[in-house]
Amino acid sequence: MAGFPIEFANRIKTLPPYLFAAIDEMKQKAIARGVDIINLGIGDPDLPTPTPIIERLKQAAADPKNHQYPSYEGLLPFRQAVANWYQRRFGVTLDARSEVLGLIGSKEGIGHVPLAFVDPGDIVLVPSPGYPVFPVGAIFAGGIPHLMPLLKQNGFLPDLNAIPKEVAKRAKLMFLNSPNNPTSVVAGKDFFDRVVAFALEHQIIVCHDAAYSEIYYDGRRPPSFLEVGGAKEVGIEFHSLSKTFNMTGWRIGFAVGNKQILAGLGKVKSNLDSGIFQAVQEAGITAIQSDDQLTDGLRKLYQERRDVLVPGLKRLGLAVDMPPAAFYVWIAAPKGYTSTAFTAHLLEKAGIVTTPGNGFGAAGEGYIRMTLTTPKERLTEVVERIKKAGF
Numbered sequence: 001m002a003g004f005p006i007e008f009a010n011r012i013k014t015l016p017p018y019l020f021a022a023i024d025e026m027k028q029k030a031i032a033r034g035v036d037i038i039n040l041g042i043g044d045p046d047l048p049t050p051t052p053i054i055e056r057l058k059q060a061a062a063d064p065k066n067h068q069y070p071s072y073e074g075l076l077p078f079r080q081a082v083a084n085w086y087q088r089r090f091g092v093t094l095d096a097r098s099e100v101l102g103l104i105g106s107k108e109g110i111g112h113v114p115l116a117f118v119d120p121g122d123i124v125l126v127p128s129p130g131y132p133v134f135p136v137g138a139i140f141a142g143g144i145p146h147l148m149p150l151l152k153q154n155g156f157l158p159d160l161n162a163i164p165k166e167v168a169k170r171a172k173l174m175f176l177n178s179p180n181n182p183t184s185v186v187a188g189k190d191f192f193d194r195v196v197a198f199a200l201e202h203q204i205i206v207c208h209d210a211a212y213s214e215i216y217y218d219g220r221r222p223p224s225f226l227e228v229g230g231a232k233e234v235g236i237e238f239h240s241l242s243k244t245f246n247m248t249g250w251r252i253g254f255a256v257g258n259k260q261i262l263a264g265l266g267k268v269k270s271n272l273d274s275g276i277f278q279a280v281q282e283a284g285i286t287a288i289q290s291d292d293q294l295t296d297g298l299r300k301l302y303q304e305r306r307d308v309l310v311p312g313l314k315r316l317g318l319a320v321d322m323p324p325a326a327f328y329v330w331i332a333a334p335k336g337y338t339s340t341a342f343t344a345h346l347l348e349k350a351g352i353v354t355t356p357g358n359g360f361g362a363a364g365e366g367y368i369r370m371t372l373t374t375p376k377e378r379l380t381e382v383v384e385r386i387k388k389a390g391f
């Protein structure tokens with residue numbers, strides 16, 4: 001049979017190119033050569049999910065009442081656990097029924113929310129460098145991403161004053177992310193205050209991604225966007241159990257905040273998916289109710305790793321700041337190297353896999369990202385290997 005040419009739709013044909021392909025190929029070649037690779041490229045916790053969460057899943061999975069389709073918006077006890085946690089952790093009051101929505105991982109909600117609010121030609125403001133789902137979700141809805149560069153001179157926060165008036169006027173939605181992937185920078189409440197004022201002035205929906213809110217160091221807890229006055233009038237916040245409880249594979253997260261925005265997202269979702277497996281939600285309740293019991297150890301572990309890697313890199317003369325949160329280290333490529341060239345150098349000469357900053361958007365050029373999801377001993381070796389390889 002001859003068949004016919006199978007053509008992709010423009011919305012996927014026009015996606016930004018996959019910048020990691022060349023690195024992947026180099027990595028495969030190095031592995032084939034027998035190089036002992038240290039992989040600092042992945043943003044996925046290396047430790048298992050805590051036992052109490054697994055035990056709750058086992059029980060819940062055996063219960064036939066959990067074998068049906070779940071409710072679209074999430075079990076009320078799950079949403080109530082989220083609302084209670086928000087009160088304890090951030091001092092923010094939420095109505096579990098209308099101001100909390102369960103998600104099949106926060107990526108799902110982030111990718112879908114533009115479908116509810118963005119019409120073709122509308123602008124979506126996205127941080128650059130940033131989580132690739134922000135611009136791609138906008139593109140899938142027919143929107144046009146406008147990049148807000150995260151520059152060192154602005155403390156790696158978006159400069160709202162630099163957004164042209166015409167752009168702000170046409171913008172329907174803004175994505176923000178603190179603690180940030182890939183820079184690890186934490187936005188303060190003063191920044192969130194400016195965001196609310198900007199959003200009110202230009203009537204822009206704010207979608208704040210707080211996936212790393214519980215991965216923080218030195219006892220300094222990042223604030224929620226919803227802590228500032230007016231935030232609930234303009235926006236929602238995304239959370240994930242993935243990073244906080246080593247549950248990336250489980251697919252559970254949630255969005256909270258403005259009920260009209262959540263209703264729009266919920267409407268999209270009820271037409272596309274059928275909610276989170278109830279047994280996973282029950283396990284999620286155990287996780288959320290545990291507060292800091294399950295997460296204190298994790299923070300301590302990442303902090304120890306950070307305190308090995310970052311001072312080590314500094315001693316080698318690399319320009320890098322101590323991350324206050326998240327598990328990423330954002331490093332300026334040394335003089336004479338682009339992001340890609342430095343990544344290639346570290347892989348070829350030291351067997352270390354990192355991510356080139358430009359993979360997160362044009363403004364990430366000149367940086368590379370390392371992750372702290374590797375044991376301390378290996379991070380010590382990273383520093384030794386780079387020292388030996390030079391740059």
Ligand SMILES: *Cc1c(COP(=O)(O)O)cnc(C)c1O
Nearest residue numbers: 105106107131181211240242253
């Ligand atoms: C890991 C990550 C998420 C979480 O994704 P899930 O779908 O909840 O696993 C969200 N945002 C950012 C920036 C991330 O790095």
